[in-house]
Amino acid sequence: MSLLRVESVSKHFGSLVAVDNVSMTVEPGELRAVIGPNGAGKTTFFNLISGFLTQSSGKILFEDEDISGFLPARRVWRGIARTFQITEVFPELSVRENLRIPVEVAAGYRLSPWLSRDADGEIRARVTDLLDMGGLLEKADRLVGELSHGDQRATEIMMALALKPRLLLLDEPTAGMGDQETYDITQLIRKLHRDQKLTIVLIEHDMRVVFHLADRIMVLAEGKMLAEGTPQEIAANEAVQAAYLGKVAA
Amino acid sequence: MNSFDFNKQAANVLVWLLLLAAPYWLPAIGGYVELGTRVVVLGLAAMALNFLLGYTGVLSFGHAAYFGLGAYGVGMMIRYVVPSTGLGILVGTLVGTVAAAIIGPLIIRLRGVYFAMVTIAFGQVFYFIAFRWNSVTGGDDGLIGWTRQPLHLGFVTVDILHNPNAFYYLVLVLFAVALGVMAWLLHSPFGRTLIAIRENERRARFLGIPVDWHIWMSWVISCGFVSLAGTLYALLNNFVDPRALYWTQSGDFVIMAVLGGMRSFWGPLIGAAIYVVLQDYLSSQTENWMSFIGLFFVLVVLFFPRGVLGFIRRRAAS
Numbered sequence: 036m037s038l039l040r041v042e043s044v045s046k047h048f049g050s051l052v053a054v055d056n057v058s059m060t061v062e063p064g065e066l067r068a069v070i071g072p073n074g075a076g077k078t079t080f081f082n083l084i085s086g087f088l089t090q091s092s093g094k095i096l097f098e099d100e101d102i103s104g105f106l107p108a109r110r111v112w113r114g115i116a117r118t119f120q121i122t123e124v125f126p127e128l129s130v131r132e133n134l135r136i137p138v139e140v141a142a143g144y145r146l147s148p149w150l151s152r153d154a155d156g157e158i159r160a161r162v163t164d165l166l167d168m169g170g171l172l173e174k175a176d177r178l179v180g181e182l183s184h185g186d187q188r189a190t191e192i193m194m195a196l197a198l199k200p201r202l203l204l205l206d207e208p209t210a211g212m213g214d215q216e217t218y219d220i221t222q223l224i225r226k227l228h229r230d231q232k233l234t235i236v237l238i239e240h241d242m243r244v245v246f247h248l249a250d251r252i253m254v255l256a257e258g259k260m261l262a263e264g265t266p267q268e269i270a271a272n273e274a275v276q277a278a279y280l281g282k283v284a285a
Numbered sequence: 286m287n288s289f290d291f292n293k294q295a296a297n298v299l300v301w302l303l304l305l306a307a308p309y310w311l312p313a314i315g316g317y318v319e320l321g322t323r324v325v326v327l328g329l330a331a332m333a334l335n336f337l338l339g340y341t342g343v344l345s346f347g348h349a350a351y352f353g354l355g356a357y358g359v360g361m362m363i364r365y366v367v368p369s370t371g372l373g374i375l376v377g378t379l380v381g382t383v384a385a386a387i388i389g390p391l392i393i394r395l396r397g398v399y400f401a402m403v404t405i406a407f408g409q410v411f412y413f414i415a416f417r418w419n420s421v422t423g424g425d426d427g428l429i430g431w432t433r434q435p436l437h438l439g440f441v442t443v444d445i446l447h448n449p450n451a452f453y454y455l456v457l458v459l460f461a462v463a464l465g466v467m468a469w470l471l472h473s474p475f476g477r478t479l480i481a482i483r484e485n486e487r488r489a490r491f492l493g494i495p496v497d498w499h500i501w502m503s504w505v506i507s508c509g510f511v512s513l514a515g516t517l518y519a520l521l522n523n524f525v526d527p528r529a530l531y532w533t534q535s536g537d538f539v540i541m542a543v544l545g546g547m548r549s550f551w552g553p554l555i556g557a558a559i560y561v562v563l564q565d566y567l568s569s570q571t572e573n574w575m576s577f578i579g580l581f582f583v584l585v586v587l588f589f590p591r592g593v594l595g596f597i598r599r600r601a602a603s
Contacts, residue, residue, distance in 0.1 A: 085491065111493030123491070125484035136481045137492045144474040145494060198493060 036099060038063045038234050039084070039202055044093030046079055053079040055258035056093070061202070066228045067236045068245045071255035072278070077238045078120060080255065081206050084236075085117045086110045097202070116200035118191045120207045120238075126180030130171050130190055133179050134162045137197035161197070169193035169223065185216030189223060196227065203227070205237035209244055217241060224248060246270070254278075292601070300551055304457060308450045318449040319521065320565055322456050324558045326517045329460050331541035331553035333510030336467055338539070339547035340476070341503040342483030344397070346535045347404025350411045351381035351508040353530030355515025357415060357422065360525045364431040370445065371436065374459070374516045381512025382505060384411075389501045396486075405532050412530040427526030446523075456517050463510050468550065470506065479503050511538075540582055546592025555594050 039061040046054040054076045061067050069077050082088040084095060086107040095103045097113055105113070125133050138161050144150060150158070166172045169189045174182060179190050188208060195203055208224060209217040221244050227233045228248070239245045245252065245266070252269045254261040256278045262269060269275055303310075307321040334348050358377025363369070366376075392403050415422045422428055436443040436455065445452040470476050478499050481489040490496050519525040528534060537560065545556025560578065567574035589596040 087491075106495070107490050108493050108495040111491060117491055119487075119491075123485055123488040125481060125488065127484060128480070132477070136477050136489075139474040139477065140493045145478050145499075147474045148470055149473055194488075194492065 036063075037061065037096075038065075038098060039236075040096040040099075041084065042094040042096065044080075044083055044090040044095065046076075046083060046088060047091045052258050054083065054090075054255075057255065057258075057260045059253055059260075059263075061234060061236060063201075063234055064232050065234055066224075066248055066250045068249035068252045069236065069238045069255060070240075070242075070245055070252060071261070074257075075255040076258040077255055078206055079258075081117065081204055081236075081238060085115060085204055111198060111200075114199075114201035115204065116195035116198045116202070117204035118188075118195050118206060118208065120210055122184070122187045122191050124179045124187055124191050124194065127178060129176050130166065130179055130182070130186075131162060131175045133190055133194055134165050134197050137194050138162055138165070141198045165193045165197055168196075168226075170219070183216070185212055185219060188212070188216075188220060192220075192223065192227075196231075196233075201234060203233055203235045205235060205239075207238050207240060209239065209241050217244065221247060296551070300554075301461075304460075308453055316562075318453050320561065322449070322453045322521055324554075324561045325453070325456050325460050326514055326521055327538075327541065327561060328554035328557035329463055329517070330511050330514035331538050331545070331557045332464065332467065332550075333507050333514060334538045335542045335547050335553045336471075336510070337503050337507035338542055339549075339552070340471055340483060341479040341500060341507075342486075343500055343503070344401050344539070345404045345504070345507075346401040346532060346539065347406075347408035348508065348511045348538050349530050349532060349534035350404075350408035351385050351512045352515035352518065352534060352538075353411060353415065353525070353527070354381040354384055355512030356519035356525040356529045357428065358512070359516040360428045360431055360519050361421070363434060364428060368431075368434045370434045370520065373434075374513070374520075377516035377519070378509060378513045381515060382509035385508030385512075386505045389504050393497045393501045393504065405535070408530065408532050408535060412527055412532070415527040415530055423526075425527065427524055429524060432523045433520040445520075452521070456521075459513065459517065463513060467506075467510065471550075475499075475502075540578075544582055544585055544592055546594035546596075546598075548591055549594045549598065552592050552594040556592065559593065 037060045041057065041059040043056045043058050044054060045052065045056050057080060069080065071077050079088065083090045086105055090103065094101060097115060102110055102113060135158065138158050139145065142158060144154070166175050169192065171186065171189060171193065174186060179187055182190070192205065192208065205224065208220050212220065224235065225248060228235055249266055251264065252266055253263045254269060254275050261278055262272045262275050264272070304325065308318045311318060311321050330352055334345065337343050337345055355377040358380040359373035362373040362376045388407050392400060395403055416424060418424070433446050436445050443451050445455055478489065478494045481492065481494060482496055482499060486496055515529065518529065541556035541560050542553040543556070544559055545554065546552030563578055563581065564574060567577050585593060
């Protein structure tokens with residue numbers, strides 16, 4: 036059973052076709068990169084999967100269930116978590132509080148007016164685990180808004196992970212970062228993929244990151260799927276070189 | 286961390302001691318007990334509004350509707366149905382809460398200024414009903430011919446009509462229960478989802494929080510406690526008129542919350558105290574008392590954007 040099956044989805048904004056008849060199948064445990072020039076429709080494609088936008092046509096199946104009409108929160112409950120190109124966190128709360136909220140939601144307590152001592156202990160332990168995994172233990176009690184860009188991004192990724200997703204969508208996780216930060220985030224993603232066996236789909240501009248991480252790559256250009264394959268196949272693909280890699284090299 | 290918590294607890298104890306002893310120290314500094322009752326009642330309304338405004342990040346300009354429904358609910362219950370203060374409070378609070386629960390789904394998808402405008406519009410509907418329906422509500426003259434009734438507690442009957450202290454303590458008990466519930470909710474996982482919505486709605490949505498429904502719940506809780514405050518306000522005055530439903534009354538609640546500090550739990554109570562005391566003093570000096578409150582409000586917003594309590598806190602921290 037495939038984890039995610041996107042079946043010929045399109046998205047129109049008026050006469051603009053942002054995503055044009057794109058299909059994608061993601062197997063459990065896979066790390067898939069989606070690449071393409073600016074304006075290729077990558078983020079729109081992500082927004083369709085996560086429910087931020089609704090497709091104009093086509094279908095999205097998650098674990099063989101049609102989730103095309105689900106609101107974002109319901110897709111999260113099914114196991115799809117995401118991060119955003121521009122980091123979305125709770126800047127005026129501490130890192131610990133940022134992580135505590137999704138941990139509580141994932142544990143089914145979002146409507147609870149109280150927590151038992153045991154439940155509270157479990158939640159605290161889980162938050163500490165996540166802080167540790169994201170390398171954020173020393174910064175746990177600082178406000179997220181005061182942290183570096185890289186740490187904010189790490190917080191956002193750990194917030195998504197706190198939801199215990201079966202599919203993690205990362206929209207340009209290294210956007211706007213320096214070399215060291217890019218390296219750290221790449222290592223974090225690699226760890227999540229290798230150690231947690233987490234299925235990840237990510238959009239990325241940095242080709243070093245893409246070729247370092249991805250099992251398979253999908254290339255979008257002008258809303259259409261241009262190619263799909265292993266990193267070696269994509270690197271050798273002439274259409275891709277012409278449309279995308281060529282442009283970068285030039 | 287520990288000293289900060291200690292300060293917070295010390296502040297809580299101080300506020301409660303001041304409130305408990307108010308009937309004794311207020312007259313000594315030139316006030317009177319009903320003034321204290323008024324502060325507590327309007328403080329409850331402002332704090333209830335702040336549950337939605339300060340902790341969920343949603344601005345309502347229509348809370349007077351539910352305040353007024355509570356007020357008319359208790360008045361009409363005692364006037365027409367059964368002369369019982371307790372039942373009146375219960376029915377008035379329920380009427381306001383149920384109205385908010387029904388109106389909620391129509392407005393929770395709106396944000397910002399659109400939400401505020403529609404809450405005003407719904408509020409004005411109730412105002413015009415109360416204003417026009419003379420035979421039942423007394424129209425512009427207000428609902429008269431009723432008073433708060435003695436409280437029967439089984440073993441003892443308390444005359445809350447002629448004993449202002451007794452009525453003050455009844456109000457304070459209900460105030461304490463309401464605040465206890467609100468504080469407890471805000472420290473729960475549910476309360477944290479509201480703060481998440483205030484901080485970043487998009488992130489909240491993609492953490493699996495159905496934002497609209499959580500806003501609905503916050504709205505109903507907030508309006509419920511405002512209705513309770515409305516019932517107490519009518520009982521305090523032994524009277525209710527359509528102004529309790531008018532949109533400027535909603536504006537007064539917002540002013541109190543912002544004046545005192547909407548990011549702090551006690552802020553709106555401080556705001557209500559400043560508002561009520563200024564009004565009491567200035568209105569005996571000049572007809573244009575509202576101009577002075579307005580000026581004071583402008584100064585606070587310009588120079589202390591976190592309100593009076595926010596300013597005091599920052600001074601205490603530095």
